[in-house]
Amino acid sequence: MKSYFTFFLSFWLINELSATGAPITEIDSGQLTENQCNGDCFSVLKSVLYRNGQLEELAKKYEDLQNLKNQEEWKKELIDAQTREFDYQREVIKTLTGSIQSLQGEIKNRDSQISGQIEQLKNQIKGITKQNNDDKVKSLTETLKDLESRLEIMGSQVNNQTALIEAKNAEVVNLTLHNKLCTESISKITDDLLKCNRLDSCPSKGPSDIYKINLKEIGTFEAPCSSDGWLTIQKRFDGSENFHRPWKDYKEGFGNKRGEFFIGLEKLHVMTRERSHELYIKLGKVDGSTGYAHYDDFKIGSELESYVLSIGTYNGTVGDSLGIHRNQKFTTLDRDNDEHKELNCARSENGGWWYRHCSYSQLNGKFYKEGRTKDNNTNGITWGTWYVEDWTYSLTFVEMMIRPKTL
Incomplete structure (x- = not known):
């Protein structure tokens, strides 16, 4: 230099x-x-x-x-x-x-x-x-x-x-x-x-704040970063954002980076293709109890592959409710890629996700501030292993974060 x-x-x-x-x-x-x-x-x-x-x-x-x-x-x-x-x-x-x-x-x-x-x-x-x-x-x-x-x-x-x-x-x-x-x-x-000083991810050290991330195929965009290098890719906590959206929105991302948002599948694909990442998910219930799920590997396929989900080994306190969705394609209300033969899971469960038949976890579901769905519905924010498969429970806090495994 x-x-x-x-x-x-x-x-x-x-x-x-x-x-x-x-x-x-x-x-x-x-x-x-x-x-x-x-x-x-x-x-x-x-x-x-x-x-x-x-x-x-x-x-x-x-x-x-x-x-x-x-x-x-x-x-x-x-x-x-x-x-x-x-x-x-x-x-x-x-x-x-x-x-x-x-x-x-x-x-x-x-x-x-x-x-x-x-x-x-x-x-x-x-x-x-x-x-x-x-x-x-x-x-x-x-x-x-x-x-x-x-x-x-x-x-x-x-x-x-x-x-x-x-x-x-x-x-x-x-x-x-x-x-x-x-x-x-x-x-x-x-x-x-x-x-x-790579700018394609959050700084490994520094104050928690909104940082500019630069990807060659995407350009520059903003994302929340934690003080220890985690980049938030999805967040739910007040129901201010609608997550029942079409394919284009999930592809490009939507919401407020300082509020509720989804970062975008194409960004996730480019980031995880270039470098190996790990996934950390924070969960919270209406009673204030919290837990987490950590996966030592996280990768999203290309749009041609319908942004297929690849995850590694689980550890945490809430149970492995994402494991059953491993290798599943992403489904939205206008693009049905799930394995259910009779319906589009995104339509019935109110949000895009890597559905199977349909879900054992769904973090983009409808937000219920009371922590319970209405009329015994099952379209809330769910993580089945954490509440013994009572699908009327709905989480009131979610934060999905990723971090490169090597700097």
């Missing part, structure tokens, strides 16, 4: 502009003088060098990150600084391109004006010659010579401006290359930081 930052930040961020052969910039002991650069590019390039100096200081700070408590903030600061530099250089290119277009337009207008005046004078001289007015011919001829002299001076100015345009074109090329290198550098830095 150190050699990478030293090379890319010290070498091309500080020296790239000064190393170019463009005649508009020369650096002497780190100083840029205005008489070495056209006035309309001096302020731009001066600020570029100043910003490059800031980036060099950030690069030096990064070398000592391993000894700083706030190293994550410095990493983010470095990436943000380079991203701002990239955006700034794009604006520089835009400004210089506009300047070039303006100069080209000015040259064209001046040349057209002088040429038009000369043509008018020539026509006037021809007309006066026909009238044998020698004095007027002499006066107009002198005026014509004056204009031709001015045109010659303008030609010299045009040549100077053309040289300036060529220099600025070279500068645009240099800045475009610089931007390309910045983009490649930012991409490489981001990849390296992801390797150093």
Whole structure:
């Protein structure tokens, strides 16, 4: 990492502009003088060098990150600084391109004006010659010579401006290359930081809070993380969210990350495919009693596999009510993948789940704040082994969490 930052930040961020052969910039002991650069590019390039100096200081700070408590903030600061530099250089290119277009337009207008005046004078001289007015011919001829002299001076100015345009074109090329290198550098830095501090799961240590998780195939999304690295994938506690939903909702996820929610089957598939995970389930009854179920392996198949459930060995205090659902496909009210021949279990039990015939556990069922279903119904939040298969019981608290088995 150190050699990478030293090379890319010290070498091309500080020296790239000064190393170019463009005649508009020369650096002497780190100083840029205005008489070495056209006035309309001096302020731009001066600020570029100043910003490059800031980036060099950030690069030096990064070398000592391993000894700083706030190293994550410095990493983010470095990436943000380079991203701002990239955006700034794009604006520089835009400004210089506009300047070039303006100069080209000015040259064209001046040349057209002088040429038009000369043509008018020539026509006037021809007309006066026909009238044998020698004095007027002499006066107009002198005026014509004056204009031709001015045109010659303008030609010299045009040549100077053309040289300036060529220099600025070279500068645009240099800045475009610089931007390309910045983009490649930012991409490489981001990849390296992801390797150093993986963002595809919760941090292993830190305060419990909502964190941003990044998956290549999914993008960035938010998820609740505990202080010891568990990522909450489902939560129930007040009945504020409807879990009787179609396939699309369960695939993408729904609800409030600070309230009741389901994270989404596609996210679960990508996370558990990339790394082995374990599953921890907290359960609570209306009387305040709690328990847990832990599975040492947890994996969800792809959508083509109907997000089939794979779990490992159970241990806990509530009994293994999920074991019977091992290797079962996910079923929702609009997609029946269960093994029941007569009905769709998700419709009868009020929520998507890895049903069989139909369920021995159903944590996405209907929420009953009283802890009991109504009219002896069996569509509540259930975990059969915890209350001796009395299916009229309904849990009032559920939290499903996963964590990578290796960092």
